[in-house]
Amino acid sequence: MNVAAGIKDRVVTAYNLEADRLDAHDLAAWLAWVHDEFRYEVPIPVTRDDPRAPQHSSTGFLAVETKDSVALWVSRLSPALVDAAYAENPPVRTRHFVTNVQVAKEQDHLNVTSNVLLTWGKWNEEMRFLSAQRQDVLLDDGRELTLLRRRALLDTNVIRLSHFRVII
Amino acid sequence: MNVAAGIKDRVVTAYNLEADRLDAHDLAAWLAWVHDEFRYEVPIPVTRDDPRAPQHSSTGFLAVETKDSVALWVSRLSPALVDAAYAENPPVRTRHFVTNVQVAKEQDHLNVTSNVLLTWGKWNEEMRFLSAQRQDVLLDDGRELTLLRRRALLDTNVIRLSHFRVII
Amino acid sequence: MNVAAGIKDRVVTAYNLEADRLDAHDLAAWLAWVHDEFRYEVPIPVTRDDPRAPQHSSTGFLAVETKDSVALWVSRLSPALVDAAYAENPPVRTRHFVTNVQVAKEQDHLNVTSNVLLTWGKWNEEMRFLSAQRQDVLLDDGRELTLLRRRALLDTNVIRLSHFRVII
Amino acid sequence: MPQTSDVISRSDIFAKERHTAELEHIFDQGWLFIGHESEIPEPGSYVARMMALDPVILVRSLSGELRVLLNSCAHRGTQLCRSDLGTTSHFRCMYHGWTYDTDGRLRGVPGLRQWYPESFDRAEHRLRSARVETIEGLVFATWNTGGPSLADYLGEFSFYIHALLGRTTHGWEAVGEPLRWQSGTNWKISVENFGMDSLHLGTLHESPGRLGIFGATDQPPTAITCVCPGGHGIEATKIINGSGALAFPGYPEEYWPEFAANLDEAQAWFVANNLVCKGNVFPNLSFIDLFHDYTGDPTTPPEVAATMLRLVQPIAPHKSEVWMWILVPVDADPQWKRWSQESLIRTLGVSGTFEPDDLENTASISVVNAASFARDWDMQFVAGAHLEAMKEVEGHHLPGEVFACSANTESIQRGFYAEWRRRLGLEPGTRSSGEPS
Amino acid sequence: MPQTSDVISRSDIFAKERHTAELEHIFDQGWLFIGHESEIPEPGSYVARMMALDPVILVRSLSGELRVLLNSCAHRGTQLCRSDLGTTSHFRCMYHGWTYDTDGRLRGVPGLRQWYPESFDRAEHRLRSARVETIEGLVFATWNTGGPSLADYLGEFSFYIHALLGRTTHGWEAVGEPLRWQSGTNWKISVENFGMDSLHLGTLHESPGRLGIFGATDQPPTAITCVCPGGHGIEATKIINGSGALAFPGYPEEYWPEFAANLDEAQAWFVANNLVCKGNVFPNLSFIDLFHDYTGDPTTPPEVAATMLRLVQPIAPHKSEVWMWILVPVDADPQWKRWSQESLIRTLGVSGTFEPDDLENTASISVVNAASFARDWDMQFVAGAHLEAMKEVEGHHLPGEVFACSANTESIQRGFYAEWRRRLGLEPGTRSSGEPS
Amino acid sequence: MPQTSDVISRSDIFAKERHTAELEHIFDQGWLFIGHESEIPEPGSYVARMMALDPVILVRSLSGELRVLLNSCAHRGTQLCRSDLGTTSHFRCMYHGWTYDTDGRLRGVPGLRQWYPESFDRAEHRLRSARVETIEGLVFATWNTGGPSLADYLGEFSFYIHALLGRTTHGWEAVGEPLRWQSGTNWKISVENFGMDSLHLGTLHESPGRLGIFGATDQPPTAITCVCPGGHGIEATKIINGSGALAFPGYPEEYWPEFAANLDEAQAWFVANNLVCKGNVFPNLSFIDLFHDYTGDPTTPPEVAATMLRLVQPIAPHKSEVWMWILVPVDADPQWKRWSQESLIRTLGVSGTFEPDDLENTASISVVNAASFARDWDMQFVAGAHLEAMKEVEGHHLPGEVFACSANTESIQRGFYAEWRRRLGLEPGTRSSGEPS
């Protein structure tokens, strides 16, 4: 079921703020809108005959995270440890272009899909690009949105970023 | 003339749904919002001296389709024939990033422009990207929008996707 | 402070119109929404250790323009001079994909950030892409928005477009 | 075991050293297709084109000549023309303003008296020009200014070009600009797939066949394949009925008598009654003439004929660029021209029901044969090796070695690769030991 | 001064001529890892794989054999399989429909009677097949059909593969499909970083160490390093306590007796009581067996063991592609399998707490050594050059040259590069004068 | 016919073999510009730079020396510095933690006693260092540690560098970090376009001229062109009036006496009264000193002078990277510094009114001369070949061969390419038969 523009606007606003925090490498702030039961999955893209067959794995993953596991990253980027966070320091320039946000309201949650183009600029190297669809489950207490689940379906079978330590 | 946000929101919603269907290779579902008189044109990009001169052909086309001609594609992707649809099976991963939607209301139709970045992921190959402006004519019976005409102005003179059997 | 959807919609509409004009190489029309005190800056991206350190220069710039300096470009593209505007004639195909628009209302102005993906298609060459965040200051007299300041933070340390005579 | 002349080493197709040799011995020496005369209708009309990797300008000079000029200033090399087409009275270099007339002669040099020695002679600094000749409106050029004429280069094959394009009383015109797309394969693979290979019609193109787009026929057709010296070849897949009536299905019937009248008997027989007729002028200009049964416009008559040219530019061992021109009789009805144009876009264009499958197929050949082990193998061109050349067909003498079969087999390819070997100085059965590309 | 055998020229690592020679002398000659038997469980199951740059199909044929077939039609080279995996009864080429059975035999040729000479013999046109052998469920293949068997190729090193994977009673299975990512470095740099180098644990991986993810231990561990002929090597970093009890930390305790029972004494000793055990089968199959202390799931038991394979495909002198398989005991509890899988994804996967730092590091080695001046220098592999090989360790005889130290030093690398030189016919101390890549 | 010394083969400009030879004989042997002293003001300040394709660190060591260190660990090659600039007391390798002081000496090696042989000597593992010298704040380095000094390398040309930068009493400083952009052309084309060619001012830059940005003058200027041994050259386009007064237009008038006083007479005459003065230090450091009439800020004084350096790094035969430094007198007014900086960004920066046209032009030269036929042709450098060298100019003796003309012709280019040929061991008129790039 589609939803009132008001909810969609709030979702878009939340996504934009989220993207800002991710692109500022501020995972700690980002974690604020993540639900305690949060689960993040990036299934392995698998090309199968037949355009209607699922084109992502049901058993293999390129990334699987929870709020607790992301908390390890947050620590990694904390002042005490950031000097040894070699993949993230110096930082890669990332930017999340979020478009095609679609919100469907279910009984007790929102199903939201969106397209994300991630740009990736490492030091002097040429930019790299990753495209994906996000399938999110959000909770809405009427005041605040929280992110319960995210499944990111990549459009490439092989990761060609310099690494994949990034939330899509 | 610009329009109320309500109409624009409906257009955006329709575009997002359209993009989903295209990217799911579900041309049959996509055809549902296409008008019987639908015409789809991709004029050949032609570089001319003078930035104000038209930069797309008025007589040559990279694609010209109608509802009936697209119906042939739909058949091509039907269970009986999909095994021989070699260009589309296994499927290429596409994603339509639709932005900059602008709606102008005319007497009996809507003129809508939008920017589309199409990402193209074929099996293990590197992603490819195509950028274009869409110039659409939509009909609005107040309840439902239908797509009457689409002109896609590509930003590249030479197609570098692995093929061009795709609706922009 | 976040703002009513109405203001955000107006900003998005203004940005879309702006993008159209820029991509039509119509700098003269674009200049119409630029404030007399307009200042445009593209600071040099500088990679520093520590993801929290500023990653753009405070003293070096890839572009610095005012309304008067852009007026020189407008003259350059005028019928009398356009034949010698070799970098812009024949025109490069550009497209501004504007997403993630965020508006914060201050006392007497709006702070607006947005993401821009610029696509760049020169004659028969392969497309090039540039990604950036824009940090704008807009003035709003309730009827019309004007662009007072723009700071474009590029996501690449080295310009790889064929040139940079473009407003991000 | 296949004969060495029936196979070609995969490494030969894709080796970087072969690509370099091709540029030197085939593309810098042969006659290359540049464009159609109708694209530059008036004095001063020009289009930007490529001769393999060299950019040229095809211009109808103010003096009325067709010129093919290297698109690079004689001074320090700046590109002169940076747009696809236009009309001009001269070419002026943006760097230091050297100005050439449309025949390529250097006319103006800013500061000539002040800055250049007196001995500076403008006549020594004209643009490099290729030799230009035409046949039936097709413009060809070559850098090999002292070599054979176009007529000698084509030899017997001219017969077929005249047959196809000499039918009409008022000639042909290109509709719109050329469509262009890149293909992830070697130019030879693309050329022989489109211009020579017919055995894939029922398999790779099973889908459009079953959709009723092309090839519906009650009677089994016969393919007449003609392999000419110089690596050129053509095939016509036709219904041979006893009646001898010359039909040109897909063309308005009022044209039929005129088409026959404009040709000699054997030519008329060859181009009449065809489902499809296609071929290739060595090295890379393919053409096709066919009619579609249905391409998605119910208001179109059931059969609409269409003719196109397809040039495959070599870019790299695994990359090429396709240019497609759609030709229609100059005096055809505008509505008919549009039908014909659209039918081709929807089938053999890059968005069509045929070409994407061919692109997928040819790219896949490149992908799997790029590596060291796969390259140490052959491709087979053995189909039709058992056919005997015919002295005449249905009473007609046709130039070249002529074969008849229920389908066009791999004879044209064998002729093409024989010429290719000859020009590169290779024996059958050799294989590149050079680096993969 | 370091010995020439302790250094390797930077130009040797990255030169284009070395890359070409590696493809010919190492990858076209050696036994290459293709996949795990569990990936193709039934007759007809297949997966698409690479042997260096050559695409192959690993299929369990309908006759029950493991086959590795070049993924290219014997006719004119079209790719046969264009998806990652599936199940099939045959491979049919899309171009002209030639059809092969799952053993690679050409069965169907459309138009065989009409279009091909009578002499055409399908038996002469089967798919190119590699020789296939397995060890402990790992499928290897080689193009070198007349060379040594897999057992001979591995030699003494089989001892360690049996030790690692022969522990379980019912074998192992791959969980999910392989993870894949590209790395901007040479394959050798990636292989020796992951499969051989341990000295970077406290520096490059300081961060996960301090986060308590891996390596917490009260007692100082000992590293046992074993360098085998053929360029293979393995190291086990273990706690040597007097008790002699065989613990397999991270695995459910009920497995422990069975693990010990399935191995001989020396093998059991070697794989027991390890913090980590890793190594590399020449040229490019690395493996690791370890347990994590914490990877972000508080509901997980404190120690979860994990085993993975990591293949680094050479793509270009400065580019490679990593494939990662996660293995679990077939009969493990589904929840435990999930814990083990997730722990690896979060550490050694491309999104993990270890691998991104390794990727950053190895890419940086490529970046700074691509140019003309930097290449004229050496890399140092001198650590551990002073250690003496041991006859036995704690009473056990282990194959190969065996060293013990507080950390695994650079002995395996020296063995790897010695074999690499031997196969390329290079003396220690040579350096490529070829073009940079 | 032009003399062979007045032409250069297009294949010579772009051939891959020439690019390789340039790296070896020019960039690995010559003195290369690294940066400006003001960029690393304090001990420990560093910036990351390139010497052609080799990454280096320019650091002011804690002991106060300028050091140029190869940015690669002596152990196994990891990149040491991965940011553009900063301040540090040491460089620590992320891989195994080897730590170097700012003079490049290896200080710390984790596990030194346990893991490395006793014979391991840290002194043998210092970072590779280039030889460093400076002139007027410009830092140069060379790998050719036994070759000529910077002063010998520059020879007579030092005169001009002192003239340009020795004017100010307190020296110059770089404003902001260098601007960087890539250009789709060969480095030589970019260098000679910016640092040597003046004939394109009225044509390629017709537009800014007509917009009143630069070059407005009542009197016809005279160009003094000076070609020095070693491939260096400079030109000053000046108004020669009888008065002999030394004006430095665009600089605040209070500076003028001091500028004159800091130079000897000939130097002062050379840098005074110029519309523009530009040149190139072989191979790739260009500079310009000019004043703009208007660049879009009505609050700016009518004339603002500006000085910049422009380094063109060779990346590939058809790709280079431009680095631009803006210099201002250290003691200038902050507002004036800003005016000067902005005027350059708006003209010769990548977003300016001049540079984009130059970029378009130089890229177009690359595009049209990449292919096999176009490459078999020459570029002409004949302008000014008729001029006679002058013993003195207006009573001043200037180093090098000195020419006067109404514009700076192509003399500097001839000198540049003569030196280029000399270093590559080529005769005039040779041409590369190597592969195109």
Ligand code: FES
């Ligand atoms: S390069 Fe054309 S005029 Fe100089």
Ligand code: FES
């Ligand atoms: S290429 Fe496979 S059947 Fe012809």
Ligand code: FES
């Ligand atoms: S590579 Fe630098 S310490 Fe080992």
Ligand SMILES: [Fe+3]
């Ligand atoms: Fe076909």
Ligand SMILES: [Fe+3]
């Ligand atoms: Fe590691």
Ligand SMILES: [Fe+3]
């Ligand atoms: Fe210039």
